[in-house]
Amino acid sequence: MRTIAELEAIARERLDPAHYDYYAGGAGEEATLRANEREFHDRVLVPRVLRAVGKHELAVEIAGSPLSMPILVCPTAFHRLAHPDGELATARATAEAGTVFVCSMASTTAVEDVAKVADVLWFQLYFQSDRKFTEAVLNRAENAGARALVVTVDSAVRGRREREYRNAFHDLPPGLAAENMRDETGRVRDIEMPADLTWEDLDWLREVTNMPMFLKGVVHPEDARRAVAAGIDGIFVSNHGGRQLDGEISSLAALPEIASIVDGRVPLILDGGVRSGADVVKALALGADAVGVGRPVLWGLAAAGQEGVAEVLERLREETDTALALCGARNPGELTADLVR
Ligand SMILES: Cc1cc2nc3c(=O)[nH]c(=O)nc-3n(C[C@H](O)[C@H](O)[C@H](O)COP(=O)(O)O)c2cc1C
Numbered sequence: 001m002r003t004i005a006e007l008e009a010i011a012r013e014r015l016d017p018a019h020y021d022y023y024a025g026g027a028g029e030e031a032t033l034r035a036n037e038r039e040f041h042d043r044v045l046v047p048r049v050l051r052a053v054g055k056h057e058l059a060v061e062i063a064g065s066p067l068s069m070p071i072l073v074c075p076t077a078f079h080r081l082a083h084p085d086g087e088l089a090t091a092r093a094t095a096e097a098g099t100v101f102v103c104s105m106a107s108t109t110a111v112e113d114v115a116k117v118a119d120v121l122w123f124q125l126y127f128q129s130d131r132k133f134t135e136a137v138l139n140r141a142e143n144a145g146a147r148a149l150v151v152t153v154d155s156a157v158r159g160r161r162e163r164e165y166r167n168a169f170h171d172l173p174p175g176l177a178a179e180n181m182r183d184e185t186g187r188v189r190d191i192e193m194p195a196d197l198t199w200e201d202l203d204w205l206r207e208v209t210n211m212p213m214f215l216k217g218v219v220h221p222e223d224a225r226r227a228v229a230a231g232i233d234g235i236f237v238s239n240h241g242g243r244q245l246d247g248e249i250s251s252l253a254a255l256p257e258i259a260s261i262v263d264g265r266v267p268l269i270l271d272g273g274v275r276s277g278a279d280v281v282k283a284l285a286l287g288a289d290a291v292g293v294g295r296p297v298l299w300g301l302a303a304a305g306q307e308g309v310a311e312v313l314e315r316l317r318e319e320t321d322t323a324l325a326l327c328g329a330r331n332p333g334e335l336t337a338d339l340v341r
């Protein structure tokens with residue numbers, strides 16, 4: 001089984017350089033992008049021994065969705081840039097791994113088609129100022145079988161991605177489109193960043209959908225507190241993979257305070273910089289209920305389609321299984337903050 005770094009190297013060779021940069025890049029000088037991974041390396045595990053971990057297990061349940069391991073696939077845009085099978089390949093591999101696929105609003109495959117091959121499907125939303133359109137997209141996702149809604153709240157405006165400017169990457173190649181953005185006439189709308197989104201709009205969203213609702217992109221503890229008070233069902237502690245606000249706190253550094261303020265009332269998902277099973281265990285020990293992975297999945301997809309995504313997810317599963325047991329835990333719930341320095 002190839003390492004994630006090996007798959008990234010293959011992906012880099014195969015991808016159009018502008019598309020590689022789109023996937024790999026972050027905002028500004030990419031300080032936050034780097035900090036996400038560095039934060040994991042700067043923390044070390046201090047394992048416990050003699051704990052009879054022979055029968056340990058990885059499965060968790062988040063907002064009613066079963067995950068075979070505490071790892072899910074984050075929403076990322078435009079999978080057909082990576083591989084002709086695009087989101088279908090990713091969703092199939094994720095279903096095979098028994099975990100959640102979060103379909104991006106900006107997927108290059110319609111959510112209805114993704115749902116046909118997915119197992120546990122969640123849907124990510126960029127709130128659009130045209131509420132009728134927003135409601136129609138949510139209905140499409142829910143009717144297709146999506147089991148949770150993930151509202152991205154860290155993108156009031158688009159981050160400044162210098163690599164995209166340098167490469168003049170503005171459009172999808174001919175034949176590819178953001179298929180969830182088609183309106184009733186079949187025209188594909190541009191995706192608006194939700195600059196004017198407020199807590200009141202979230203109340204409206206909760207009225208028009210029955211799906212449990214997550215906020216994605218919370219790093220301030222007061223926002224986490226407010227989300228719980230507002231009845232939100234879960235939080236992605238995330239800085240959008242360093243693609244939005246450069247200079248922002250790394251997601252792992254933001255996690256402990258949020259975990260302390262939320263105090264188990266809603267599930268926390270950490271994403272940004274997770275590259276190994278030890279990373280997964282560190283995030284869980286510091287308060288996450290599960291982690292999300294973005295770029296590693298894109299590298300697997302670009303390198304080898306469905307098989308490549310399967311390799312990434314199986315590697316993370318095996319590494320997490322090993323790290324959990326070597327920390328003396330029998331399940332994710334037994335990982336505690338004292339295991340990390
Ligand atoms: C190429 C790319 C596209 C992304 N597209 C979306 C998106 O459409 N919606 C969203 O909420 N987050 C999007 N994200 C952010 C991811 O969901 C996630 O927060 C991030 O990738 C996690 O960091 P990692 O790549 O270090 O694992 C995207 C990230 C990447 C790398």
Ligand SMILES: O=C(O)C(=O)c1ccccc1
Nearest residue numbers: 077078106155191240243
């Ligand atoms: O590139 C991204 O990170 C992203 O979130 C996005 C947003 C809108 C359209 C495509 C991608």
